[in-house]
Amino acid sequence: MSDDPLDASSADGVFGRSATEFGVTALTTTASPQVPDDLDLGGDSRARGTDRGFRGLVTFAGLTVLIVLALILVTTTARAMPAIGHEGLWGFITGTRWAPNDDIFGTFPMLYGTLVTSLIGMIVAVPVSIGIALFITEVAHLRLRKYIVTVIDLLATVPSVVFGLVGVLVVVPFIVEWYQAFSDLVSPIPVLSSLFGPANTGQNYFTAGMILAIMAIPIITSIAREVFDTVPEADKQAAYALGATRWEMIKGAMLPHSFGGLVGASMLGLGRAMGETIAVALVIGGAFHISANMFDTGNTMAAVIAQQWGESTALHTDALVGIGVVLFAITVIINFAARGIVRRAEIQMRGSNA
Amino acid sequence: MTTLTNGTPPDLTGKNLSFKRAAANRAxxxxxxxxxLIAAFPLGLVAYQVISRGGSAMSLGFFTEEIARNYRTEGGGMGPAIVGTLLITGMAALISIPIGVFGAIYLNEYGKTSPLAKFIRTMSDVMTGVPSIVMGLFIYVAYVVVIGERNGLAGALALACLMLPIVIRSTEEMLRLVPDELRQASAAMxxxxxxTTLGVVLPAASSGITSGSLLAVARAAGETAPIIVTVGLTYIYKPDLFDGANTTLAAQIYRNATQPFDASQERAWGAAMALIMIVFVFTIVSRIIASRFAIDKR
Structure with missing residues (x-):
């Protein structure tokens, strides 16, 4: 508020001061019914046009999501057509030989690697994430809860390439002996011995799976927490009132109630794991074969793009883009289904709540 | 009533649980x-390794000097990569945040529960899950091939595609928290x-929008895959995003980590430390804004 009486905005100032001088009754006069001249509420017809224009602008901004997704699908598919056409779509996906120099592009070894590493990641990440979510919602005190949420948030903000760096330079040289020891340990057992065969290097499916687990934990945990939060307090208290211990309450009241949501959360984590590129590219080893041995080198769809992008030309580049298209299709389908499952589970929970 | 009259209150201590039940609960x-602990362990490992190994690579020269051209050469810095990271991420934010905020305004203020808005909402959730490398390939095909060279703007466009759905969804959450009374009061005036939207709703949600957007920026700053596909590589300062190949910290970490030489690995650790510092600064600022100016605390 200006003290200069000549200032255009001083009308309020004069009233304000007079109000304090003349006491309470004068306070009512400070609320001037007059609207300042410079306040434009947009009442004229020009403003009606602005309203329509603004609506168009924000609608277009909303549509960009659809436009970008459509463009991704169209442009990458068009670019990948030569390579996919070269092999045929079926041959491109199921072919087991990847030899860019001979123009042979079978991507099944990478698809297999993606599935195996994501599966290992999920086997570790899903129980751990559910455990963390349970700890946060049911076990931890308020203050401890804050710290744990911070730890999980920090885990989500660490760039994937840093996980890859620590993986390839610290974990890989160190862990190979442990792998070998475990492999020797299970060698007399029929199925396990083929799953965990000899480990020649720390760069293998299993290490990649571990890194994927770390990257999937934050996303699964956060959605699992949301799901657990929707469990009605009445159900929990009812379980306790029947004499259940905390574990029996979790088993009997929380888990059945939130099963659908947890499935959706796991699928979202799976989508994230399948698309992870750089961390996996650093620790997977880069071999193009299909091996049941989890301690063997391999490759994944996303990782091979990053590894071979720099040295690729012509049809090879098209084939790498083609891998991207397949990856795009898989992750979109998984995400679409997962969101659907989560939403349906939430609606069901609300229904039982009401 | 009847239980209390006979003198013995119900046993609520849990001391008389059967051994099996008590053990199951403990276990x-x-x-x-x-x-x-399993989740905290990798975080601790990463923090310890990056700080202990990256800390020794830190010096003033590391932040300012140009990148060594040979993997084996000692010395050199990460100056161009730091500048590249900040510029490319900043450009991505400039592109994606306005579009994202306007998109969220459409979803929350105009579209609401219309079929189109619902569809956009679902698709932006789906877009959040699209792998970053696919965004890189998309920008490569749709932009780099068209203009014929890799440059910083291509990286910014790829990162913007990644950030867009995150900004839209977080902004929409924040707009939903703005009380309807504010909108009605504005309309009544x-x-x-x-x-109403630009003058009342947006300012009321601004802190939440800022914090959500900063979080998206922090995520984008650490992205590697779209950068190596679209941006290329350089060793010198490239402040102009339209001027040919550029580089970022994340791309430098990837490039140097794959080499067996001590000098390049030390550079990778130093770059990792610098990148984590940048990402954490964004994250911490975002959290401070979120907690200081939270909408429900007014």
Whole structure:
């Protein structure tokens, strides 16, 4: 508020001061019914046009999501057509030989690697994430809860390439002996011995799976927490009132109630794991074969793009883009289904709540 | 009533639980707590390794000097990569945040529960899950091939595609928290809808929008895959994003980590430390804004 009486905005100032001088009754006069001249509420017809224009602008901004997704699908598919056409779509996906120099592009070894590493990641990440979510919602005190949420948030903000760096330079040289020891340990057992065969290097499916687990934990945990939060307090208290211990309450009241949501959360984590590129590219080893041995080198769809992008030309580049298209299709389908499952589970929970 | 009259109150201590039930409860609690440790362990490992190994690479020269051209050469810095990271991420934010905020305004203020808005909402959730490398390939095909060279703007466009759905969804959450009374009060003053939205709703949600957007920026700053596909590589300062190949910290980490030489690995650790510092600064600022100016605390 200006003290200069000549200032255009001083009308309020004069009233304000007079109000304090003349006491309470004068306070009512400070609320001037007059609207300042410079306040434009947009009442004229020009403003009606602005309203329509603004609506168009924000609608277009909303549509960009659809436009970008459509463009991704169209442009990458068009670019990948030569390579996919070269092999045929079926041959491109199921072919087991990847030899860019001979123009042979079978991507099944990478698809297999993606599935195996994501599966290992999920086997570790899903129980751990559910455990963390349970700890946060049911076990931890308020203050401890804050710290744990911070730890999980920090885990989500660490760039994937840093996980890859620590993986390839610290974990890989160190862990190979442990792998070998475990492999020797299970060698007399029929199925396990083929799953965990000899480990020649720390760069293998299993290490990649571990890194994927770390990257999937934050996303699964956060959605699992949301799901657990929707469990009605009445159900929990009812379980306790029947004499259940905390574990029996979790088993009997929380888990059945939130099963659908947890499935959706796991699928979202799976989508994230399948698309992870750089961390996996650093620790997977880069071999193009299909091996049941989890301690063997391999490759994944996303990782091979990053590894071979720099040295690729012509049809090879098209084939790498083609891998991207397949990856795009898989992750979109998984995400679409997962969101659907989560939403349906939430609606069901609300229904039982009401 | 009847239970209390006969003198013995019900046993609520849990001391008389059967051994099996008590043990199961203990074991479950322990297992749940163990899960937290399992998640905290990699974070601790990463923090320790990056700080101990990256810290030794830190010096003033590291932040300012140009990148060594040979993997084996000692010395050199990460100056161009730091500048590249900040510029490319900043450009991505400039592209994606306005579009994202306007998109969220459409979803929350105009579209609401219309079929189109619902569809956009679902698709932006789906877009959040699209792998970053696919965004890189998309920009390569749709932009780099078209203009014929890799440059910083291509990286910014790829990162913007990654950030867009995150910004849209977090902004929409924040707009939903703005009380309807504010909109009605503004409308009662005679303000048109665009005025209400830009003058009342957006400022009320601004802290939440800022913090959500900063979080998206922090995520994008650490992205590697789209950068190596679209941006290329350089060793010198490239402040102009339209001027040919550029580089970022994340791309430098990837490039140097794959080499067996001590000098390049040390550079990778130093770059990792610098990148984590940048990402954490964004994250911490975002959290401070979120907690200081939270909408429900007014």
């Amino acid at each position: 479950a609690t322990l297992g749940i707590a163990l899960c937290v 005679g303000a048109r809808k665009w005025r």
